[in-house]
Amino acid sequence: MNQKEGYADEVVKGFITWSLVWGVVAVLLGVVISLQLAYPQLNLPPYLSYGRLRPIHTNAGIFGWGVGSFMAFFIYITQRLTKTKLWSPGLAKFQLWLFNVIIASAAVTLMLGMTRSKEYAELEWPIALLIVVLWVIFSINIIMTIIKRKEEQMYISLWYIMAALIGVAVLYLVNNAGIPVSLTKSYSAYAGANDANVQWWYGHNAVAMVLTAPPLALFYYFLPKSTGVPIFSHRMGVIAFWSLIFMYLWTGAHHLLWTPVPDWVQTLAMAFSVMLIAPSWASVFNGYFSMNGQWHQMRENYLVKFFIFGITFYGLQTIQGPSQAVRTFSAFIHYTDWIPGHVHMGTLGWVSLIIFASIYYVVPKIYGKEIYSIPLVNLHFWLAVTGQLIFSITMWIAGVQQATMLNATNSDGSLHYSFMETLVEMYPYWYGRAFGGIIYFVSMLIFVYNIVKTINGNSTIAATKKA
Amino acid sequence: MLEKKPVIFLFLATVVILIGTAVTMIAPFKWINDPKLKIAEVKPYTALQLEGRDIYIREGCNNCHTQTVRPLLADVERYGEYSKVGEFVYDQPHLWGSRRTGPDLARIGGKYPDAWHLKHMVDPQSMVPRSNMPKYAFLQQPLDTSLTERKMKTLKFPYTPEELAALKGKSELDAMVAYLQKLGSDIPWRKAAQAAVLGDLKNPFLDNKTVLPEGKAIYEKECAQCHGADLKGGVGRALADIDKPDTYIFKTVFGGIPAGGMPAFGDSLGKDRIWKVASFLKSRQAH
Ligand code: HEM
C-alpha cells in the first residue's frame, strides 16, 4: 500500500469502481441498441426506443467508462509522477460524488427525451453546468498538485493530462452555448451550418482530448511501469505531443465533407487529418521501439499484450481516420456502417484495452492484493479482441456493400437500388455485430468478476511475494 | 525546460489549441450565413412546425436520419436538390446527423401526402415492410403547447395569437408531420427538378407480356404502400381500372404529382422500369 506516501488512493478506488459500473452499462446498452437495429420490435417507445437509447450508450461509454477511469488514473498518475499528495482529497471525493450524480441524471434525462441533440453534447443546460463545475474542480486539483510537485521534471504523461484538462474545458464551453427556454429545454446559440461546424470542431476534438490524449497519458505511464523498461524516445514524445495538439483542432470539418460548410474549411480539415498520421504514429513507434529486446514479455507478462494491441489499434485507427477524411473516400463511406466500425475499433480496441490494462495494474497496487486469476485475464483479453474484431470487420464490409449499392446506377443513369433494397442487405451484418457485441459483453463480465475477486480476495501481495 | 514550468506549459498548450480553433471554427462565422447567401424563400418555422421539430429532437430521429443532401450523383438522384447553406439559417440546433440508418430527410417535404406520414409514423412496417424504424404510435398524444410562445420568442420567429390558438387539439403527430412537410420544400426545387420527358414517348414493352412479372414486383415494392396491394387505393387513388394511356402513366410515375403528394420515380427507377410498371398497370385494367 501507498499509505506511507499518503497518496489519495481511496478516491482512485471509487472512480475505478464506478467506471466499471458505467462501463458495463455502456456495453450492455451497446448490445441492446445493436439488437434494436436488427430486430426493430425490440424498441419499446417512448423511453426505450433506439433514438433515445443511443445517446445514453455513447454518453455512458465516453463519459461514464472513459472519463470515469481517466479521472481515477489522472489522480493516481499525477501523484506518483510529482511525488506529491493530491492537492485536495476532499475536493476529489466531492468530484466522485458529483460525477456519479451527473452520469445518472444524464441517463435519466436522455431517456425522458431531454436532449440538445448535438452528438456527445446532448445533455441539457443544467447538467452541462454541473459538468463545468465538475471539470473545474478536477482541473484545479490536478494542476495544483502539479504546481506543488516535488519532482521537478514533468514526464510526458503529465503533458497529455494537462492538455486534456484545458482542451475539454475550451471545447465544452463553446459547443454547449445555448439559450434556455425552460429548465429542461434549450436551443443552440448557433444556427445551421455554423452550428454544424462548431459541433464537429467539438466532436472531433472530443476524440482528441478524451479518446486520444488521456489514453496516451496512461499508455506512456503504464507501459514502462508494466515492462520495467523506459519509453524509447523522450524527444519523439515531445515532438509528437506538440504537433498532435496543434493539428487536431484543424480537422473537425472532416465530418462535414460535401456539406454546405465552406469548401476551404473542408479542405483544411482534409489536409490536417492526413498530416495527423505523423504525430499519431510517433506514439505508436515509441511504444513499439520501447519493446525492443522485450518482445518476450508479450507472452510472459499478461499486461503487455493489452498495451501493444491497444497501441496497434490506435495506429490502425489513425490510418483509417485520415483516409475517411479524404473527400473521395468520404463521399463513399460517410453515413454508412463503416463509421461505427471505425468508432468501435477506437473505443473498444484502443481506449478500452488501455483502460483494462491500467485497472489490472493499479487495483493490485492500491488494494495490496495479488490479481485473482491470470488465466481469466487472458480469457478476457482474447474474448474482448475477438468481439471487437467481429464488430469492426462486419461493419466495414457492411459499409462498403451499402455504399456500393447506393452508388450503383443503370445504363440510363437512374439508380439501381432503392434505399430499402440496400437496408435489407444490412440485416445479416447487424446480427453479426450483435454477436460480436455479446462476446465483448461477456469479456467485460469476466473482467469485473476478476477485479471483484481480487479486491475481496485474501492473497495479499506481501504474502505471495514470499511464496 | 518547458517540462519544468507548468504554468508556462499550460499557457502555451492553450495558445497552440486556439490557433486551429481560430482559423477553422471562429473565422468561418464570417463566411457561413453571410447575408449574401440568404435565400428569400426560406422561412422560419411556424409554431406547429417548431413543435414538430422539437419532438424530432426529443425522439432522437437525428440518430438515424441525416438532413443534408450532398452534391453527389447518388445523393441528388435519391433525395433531391443538394442542400444550400441558406436553407439552414433557422436551424438551432442543426440536425444534419452523422449516420444514415434510414434515408436522408432534408428534402422529405412534399414528397408524400400527410396521410402517408400519419400511417408511416404509427406503424412504419405497414408502409415499408422490412424497415427497422421504431413505431411512434404514442405520438398521437396531445401536443403540449405550454412553452410554444416562449420558444417562438426565444428564436425570434414571427407568430400570431391565432396561430397559437390553432394548436389546441393538435397531436404531437400532427406537429411532426407539419415539420416533415416543411423540410427542404421552401425552395421550389421539385418543380425545377421535375424533368420534362423529352423525345417521343412510346412504350417499348407494348404487348410484351414477359415484363409483367417484373412490373408487378416493382409495383409491390414501390407503389403498393399507397395504392394498395390489390390496386384498390389507400393513401393514393385506386389504380384498378385506371383508364389512361401508357404515356400518361409513364409521365406521372416519372415526374410525380407534386401538388397531390405523389413522389417522382424518374431518378430512382429509370425509364425502363417505369415502362414496366406502366405495362403492368395496363394489363390489370378491366377492359
Ligand atoms: C461491444 C459493445 C458495444 C456495442 C455492441 C456497441 C454498439 C453500438 C451501436 C449499435 C451503435 C450505433 C451505430 C449506428 O449509429 O449505426 C454505437 C455507437 C457508438 N458507440 Fe458503441 N457499442 C459498444 C461499446 C461501446 C463503448 C465501450 C464505447 C465507448 C467507449 C462506444 C462508443 C460509441 C460511440 C462513440 C458511438 C457513436 C458512433 C457514431 O456516431 O458514429 N461503444 N455503438
Ligand code: HEM
Ligand atoms: C488521426 C486520427 C483520426 C482521424 C483523422 C479520424 C478521422 C475520422 C473521420 C473522418 C470520421 C468521420 C467519418 C464520417 O462520418 O464520414 C471519424 C469518426 C469518428 N472517429 Fe475517428 N479519426 C481518427 C482517430 C480516431 C481515434 C483515435 C478515435 C478513438 C476512439 C476515433 C473515434 C471516432 C469516433 C467516435 C467517430 C464518430 C463520430 C461520429 O460520427 O459521431 N477516431 N474519424
